[in-house]
Amino acid sequence: MEGYLSLWDEYGARIMESFWANLQLTFWAFLISLVLGTLLAIMRISPIPSLRAFGTAYVNIFRNTPLTIIMAFGVLVLFGVFKLQISSDFNLNFFQIAIIGLSIYHAAFFCEAIRSGVNTVPLGQAEAARAIGLSFLPAAQLVILPQAFRGAIVPMGNVLIALIKNTTVALAGSVAEISGLMKTMIEYRADQGFLIFLTVALMFVIIVVPIGLLVTWLSKKLAVAR
């Protein structure tokens, strides 16, 4: 136990710093992928075939690619081959490339979550929207999507939870985040390996479980009464 506590003295600040990186990755990737996913969902339900084809192609490509490849691509190809410099700061550059990778990947999942929400909107709503003279975009914006988002809270919450956990894959993108630190700590103090793992794992449990409960609560509170 003393060995474990001494680890906190030595690594405590870095643990918090690294986990903060995961939370920041989550925040930015959530914002970007939600916007991108909504745009893709609108494309996929629009009357314009070429936009539908683009949305479908995007979803099929990125939903079926392992996130690890996207992350490795960021550091090995975008940075390694094409020398992509978003930021002049070396570490910040990897951080931002990781945000792009996470956003591109999860946008496909947000798109599908929102589309499944669109499927919960009854036919009569769209018919009523058309009957009062709304064309596709106003109908989508004023009638369909507000209800679709409320119907899609559970799948969107699941994507958010997956995103939080997937920020650990940024390790493959050379970002200093918690899974990399955990690896270093376990390698350094293998005798405390289990407790180190349990500590980091519980940090995720503490974040993920309340979000799961919140999502369930929100989905009931915001459910469209029909």
Next chain:
Amino acid sequence: MSTQSVLFDAPGPKAKRRILLLNIVGALIFLGLIAYLIYGLYGAGQLTPEKWNVFATGSVWTNFILPGLIKTLQSAAISIVTSLIFGFIFGMGRLSHNKFLNWISTIVVEFFRAVPVLLMMLFLWIMLANSGWVQPADSPFFAVVIGLTLYNGSVVAELIRSGVHGLPKGQREAGIAIGLTRTQSLSFIEIPQALTAMLPALISQFIVILKDSALGYIINFNELLFMSKLVGTGNSNTFQSLVVAAAIFIILNFALSKLASYVSGRLSSRGIA
């Protein structure tokens, strides 16, 4: 898809013209993006034949990509089987009326669903290599399989639980009525039906397993991505190698997702799902 007919009317002549126009504009933007990408890649010298020719030689496939693919498929296949077993056991636990079993299963399932798979793999990788229970060279493989099993098994357990909850009550009552115990009714009557109804979701979970096996790259498991990176380093064509690896994954997963929607179509026509 029914959503398409839901959201807009059959277009009239004016709307048809507008849709055609936007369609062409959209297609042009789309093609423009692709052209821009190809131009950029060409300018960076990534489309030259010598970067791609490696993939026309048999040795790259027999020495790197196929062995990697076999490891990927192997670890995924084993994880699918073990996840099903894990999910069956803990799904039963979560449905059990025994407070203790129920409690333990809930904690196990909720814990492993909330913890990133990569954390489990990293931990198992180092600890297994140190413990001497397995050959150090095999520890990445075991870490991948166990990590995937713990996470995906927990998801399967939840699927089984929600599947059983979705069954009509009469199924269990009939089981009890013919003298089965609750466990027997669960394992012979309810879970087989729940699994059938949940088959599409289960196949989608297999896609997750296949994709997540690529996490093994991070812990030096010699699977497809790892081997492709070796090809890239050896022939200085990292971009091309990763594209090939991604393409193989996309094709495999796309086939699996088609299977899932085919199965779900079959089930709904049988009136089960």
